[in-house]
Structure formats: structure tokens, C-alpha cells
Amino acid sequence: MLKKCSCCLYDTNHPFGLSIYDECCSGCITHKEKYSIDWSQKQEELLQIVNDVKKKKRKYDCVVPVVGDAEDYYVVSKVLKLGLSPLIVAVNDYFKNDIGWHNLHQLITHFDVDSVVFNPDIRVYKDLVRTSLRKFDHIMLPFLQLHTSFPVHIAKDRNIPLIIWGQHQSIEQVGKFSHYDNVEMTEWSRKEHDLFSVDTEYLIGNGAQVSERDLNYYQYPNISLLSQKGIRGIYLSNYFKWDPLKQNKSILDCGFIPQHNGSSFDIYERAGSSVYYQFHDLLKYKRVGYRKIRDHLVREIRHQRVTREEAIELELFYNQSKVDISKFFDWLGATKSGMDWFILHQLKGYEHLIGKVDENLITLPKTLKKMLISSSNPKRDFILFGKGISI
Amino acid sequence: MRVGATVLFWDGFCYQSYGWNQMRPLGKLQGVIDSLEAYQCDEISIIRPIRENDTEETFTRDISTLREINSMTPLSFGGGLRSVEQIDFLHDLPIERLIFSSAFLKQDKNLIEYTRKLFGHQAIQCLLPFSIDKQVIKVFNSEDNSYLYYDELNMDFIDKYANEIILFDTKNEGFSNCFNRHSYEHIEIDNKKIVISGGIGEESVKLAKKDNIASVLIENRVLYNEYSIKEYKNA
Numbered sequence: 004m005l006k007k008c009s010c011c012l013y014d015t016n017h018p019f020g021l022s023i024y025d026e027c028c029s030g031c032i033t034h035k036e037k038y039s040i041d042w043s044q045k046q047e048e049l050l051q052i053v054n055d056v057k058k059k060k061r062k063y064d065c066v067v068p069v070v071g072d073a074e075d076y077y078v079v080s081k082v083l084k085l086g087l088s089p090l091i092v093a094v095n096d097y098f099k100n101d102i103g104w105h106n107l108h109q110l111i112t113h114f115d116v117d118s119v120v121f122n123p124d125i126r127v128y129k130d131l132v133r134t135s136l137r138k139f140d141h142i143m144l145p146f147l148q149l150h151t152s153f154p155v156h157i158a159k160d161r162n163i164p165l166i167i168w169g170q171h172q173s174i175e176q177v178g179k180f181s182h183y184d185n186v187e188m189t190e191w192s193r194k195e196h197d198l199f200s201v202d203t204e205y206l207i208g209n210g211a212q213v214s215e216r217d218l219n220y221y222q223y224p225n226i227s228l229l230s231q232k233g234i235r236g237i238y239l240s241n242y243f244k245w246d247p248l249k250q251n252k253s254i255l256d257c258g259f260i261p262q263h264n265g266s267s268f269d270i271y272e273r274a275g276s277s278v279y280y281q282f283h284d285l286l287k288y289k290r291v292g293y294r295k296i297r298d299h300l301v302r303e304i305r306h307q308r309v310t311r312e313e314a315i316e317l318e319l320f321y322n323q324s325k326v327d328i329s330k331f332f333d334w335l336g337a338t339k340s341g342m343d344w345f346i347l348h349q350l351k352g353y354e355h356l357i358g359k360v361d362e363n364l365i366t367l368p369k370t371l372k373k374m375l376i377s378s379s380n381p382k383r384d385f386i387l388f389g390k391g392i393s394i
Numbered sequence: 395m396r397v398g399a400t401v402l403f404w405d406g407f408c409y410q411s412y413g414w415n416q417m418r419p420l421g422k423l424q425g426v427i428d429s430l431e432a433y434q435c436d437e438i439s440i441i442r443p444i445r446e447n448d449t450e451e452t453f454t455r456d457i458s459t460l461r462e463i464n465s466m467t468p469l470s471f472g473g474g475l476r477s478v479e480q481i482d483f484l485h486d487l488p489i490e491r492l493i494f495s496s497a498f499l500k501q502d503k504n505l506i507e508y509t510r511k512l513f514g515h516q517a518i519q520c521l522l523p524f525s526i527d528k529q530v531i532k533v534f535n536s537e538d539n540s541y542l543y544y545d546e547l548n549m550d551f552i553d554k555y556a557n558e559i560i561l562f563d564t565k566n567e568g569f570s571n572c573f574n575r576h577s578y579e580h581i582e583i584d585n586k587k588i589v590i591s592g593g594i595g596e597e598s599v600k601l602a603k604k605d606n607i608a609s610v611l612i613e614n615r616v617l618y619n620e621y622s623i624k625e626y627k628n629a
Contacts, residue, residue: 020419
């Protein structure tokens, strides 16, 4: 039976699962831990991990996987403050716009860190995106597979003992674990939360011209080998009081450019993507029954910058925002009739949300508005390779 | 000593429970079992944490999910097994053992005997979810949603009909190294028949080994980090 949380906007249909206890969901209950945790004690625990890693005296102490959005700036700044020597690892999703490329390269040059940017075989990548769209209504699965496995391969191949991620999404959203549990990166968590149980094997066959040998970095490394090498991955949100909007605003002086989008007020998360608030958001709506705006609003309800009533109103508004899907189909190499077929057969009931992106004209609550600044619009979408900065 | 895991499973989804009270969502059963298998877990106990809230529909749905499970690891299953009709429904399941709780508490000889004939004596485990306050042991009866005093149990009946007895510390469930050893120190049954769960940490595993306990079942924390079971095995 479907149950709704009376504190936020989530219900028990959340793709990560959700428990309701005394009318409040596991996500809201876990969020409240943030106000009772002794964070200095948590940071002591983190320092213990950091010191153990430093003792190994490797060229790089840790891998930091990034996409180039605001949270990555915050994570890298924390990693450097901890005195670690990071190797920044990014995977090209081929969906970046000019803002995305700027933000990625600005991150690397501003913090002056070594980096690896992996450009997967674009033929294989597009074939996987095509299959993922056809079978799972998802266009980011191939990227997510790479983003969550390639940095781990790098750590394994270069004997880098630690991988540092920002937030643990399932703790932040649905409170799957307590902050006290200090949950680490696992293959299980990757499949369950990042890939929604869709691993690489589901994207080959059935028409995809991709064989298993093309998929090395899409697959997670052997966990037995990782264990032998003592490689572990941690989430900073277990050690710092995580408040994405506040954190993201705090890194603006590092040269990060926020991007305006019509589907949410959040100009920091995944800024620089040509699809995240466009076709990807529409597909999310179809797949799970709500758009990204709900995740943002739930987060802000919990941080008390918006009330539940205001959030309901804002969600209704943003749920009507239109998305441009034609540029994605151009990128994919589909014909106009191919796109029309897809809309007719696969996006039935969502046609009214396809079109020119609206300017959003809603007044945000002051508490929320003060966390935002003016944002930019991209000049070019879908830039396959970009430098984004001149030195 | 075997090192295994307890997985709470209800209405098609796995959960973590803290102190027999607050539940957190975990994930799909097959995904959890796949990982535990990769971690070389010796056995997995799948328990439906039902109170009075079970329905035939939920039970049937859960059994259907269980029927689809692929596992090389020995599985045991229990939670809400209260009638002969339900036992008849458990054919073709990829499980090796059945876990009964209320049936042992109310000495339902017919049900236990019936199961014994179908599955064999070695397939029957008794689950005693207990809580200890000031050295007084109470056992939770899920059918009535109430606690019984340990002295009210017929331990001879349990010893005779159960191949193994799972002592599940409800108060310390979900927390590390808190399992209350007073439970098996007090109980008049050979430790070689005892399986412990609830509040298991590396220290609890060490002590259990020393006390010749048959098996430990780690609850929530098996998925907190990679290869967690190995750490416990080496404890």
C-alpha cells in the first residue's frame, strides 16, 4: 500500500525504497541525525582514515571522481584541506555544454590538481545510450556505469588506496543507512542505487552492436582484487554536516558558473549538462513518477528553507516546465521521424511537456532565494570535446 | 563456526531494523543475496519481520519472490509460518531450512511434526527473539505482539524439535558488538545448537568462537562495506 511521508514529498514508491515510521519517512528521520551528531567526533574518524592513507606515501592518496558540478568543487576543497594528494577522475558523458566544460576545467586549474578525463569509444557509448533508452527509459545509465566504475579501475590500476565521493545519495534522500553506520562504497550499493539494478549485461544484445569486450571500464572491478589491494571508497557526507545548497553557494568564488534551467530552482547541481534537466528529467518523470525538482524540494524542506506547503506549490509549477528533446535526438543521430515515433509510442501522456524551454516566473521563498545568484544560459549544447578555459 | 547474515524481507523488499523498531529500506532480495554470496557468506537467514500485520496476499507474494531467487549459499526462511497450508505452499523453494518462532512458543506440535516429515529434522530452526532487562530474559511472541518470560517457555520441546536455535537480540539489533551473551549462558541448551544474531560485531564473533557457538548471523552491517564477511571470519 502506498504511504506518504507527512513531513516531505516522498512516498513509498521511491526507487530506493522508503520506510514510514510515525508518519515520517526514513529520509526525514535520518536527516534529523545531522542536528544531534557530534561532527567534530566524525571528523576525527575521517582524520584517522586520512592518516592511514598518508602513511602509505603513494604519489596520489586518493581518487576523487567528478562530473564538474558544484559539489565536486566542495569535495575537492575538503580533500585538499585534509592534506591529501588527489587524482581527479572524470568520464566524458558527451552531454556537456560550454558551461559544463568550463566548470570541469576550472575545477582542475583552480585547485591545481592532476586529472584523468576518460573519453569512452563514442560508437559503443551511443549504442549503449540507444539501448538504455529503448529498454529502460534512461539515457544516463551508460555514463553512470562508467562514472561509478572507471575511477575504481584507476584506483586499482595505480594502487591508490582511497576513493572519495561526496554525498551518499540514498542516505540523503531516503535514509537508507544512518550517518553513524559510516557506510562505504560497495558494488552492491553501486548497482542498487546508481544503476537501479541495471548492470552492463542488460545493455548488450537485443540489437545493440556492442560486445562484452567493449565494456571493460563499464564493469566494476573484481571486488576480491580491490579487497586484496586494500582499496576502499568513502562518502564525505558521513563526516560533514551535508547541506548541498549552502555548500554549493560557498564555492562560487572558485570560478564555478551556475546554470539556469527551467525545471528546477537549483542552479548548481549538474550545471553544464545538456540533458539532465531536459530529456533525462522527462524520462525520470515517466520512470519513477516525479521529476528532479521533488528531490531538490525535499532536501530544502529538510533544511527548513521551504515549507511543505510551499514545496507542493513549487513542484506543481516546475512539473509543467517544458523540455527540449530534439537536440538529444540529433546527438543520437536519429531522424526527425524517429523522434516523432518515439514521442508517439514512448512518451504518450507527456507530449505537453515537450517543446521550447520556458522562462520560469515563480517567486521563490526568501530563504531559498538568498541561496541563489544569477545564473547563465549555455551558448552551445552537446559539445563532445571541449577545453572550456584558456590558461 | 559459520558466519552468516540475517536479512529482513517483507512485501518484496529487504529492510534493516534497529532495536526491533525502526526500519530502513535496504533493497531487492536478489541483489542483497548476490553480494553476500560474493562476500563468501556461509548462510543467509531470510526473516519476514511480521507482527500481526501479515496477510495471505503478502505471504504469497513474498514466497513468489523467494521462488525466483538464485543462490549458491544455503538459505533459511521464516516469519509468519503458522499453518500447515502455508507449509504446503513452500515447495520448490531454494531454501534448506525453515525458521519457526510462534509455533515453538505455543508448542504447535502438529505443525512442527508436519514440517519435519516434509523437510526433515535438520531443516527446522527455532527463532527466539529476546530482550534482556536486568538479567530477566523475555521472548517476543510475534503472533500476539507480546513478550513472554523465558521461564514460560518449554525448552525441552524446543530442544527436541529444533535442530538449531537462533537467539535474536531484539534490543541490540542493528548496533555493533552489543549481543547479550547472558542469553546463551542462561539457556540450558548445548552451544553447538545455538545461532546468535542481533548486535553482532567483530568482538561478538570472537566471543562466539570462544564459546563454541554454531553460527553467527550478522544483520544490517554486512553491506556497509565491501567484503565485510571476510573481516568477521578473520576476527
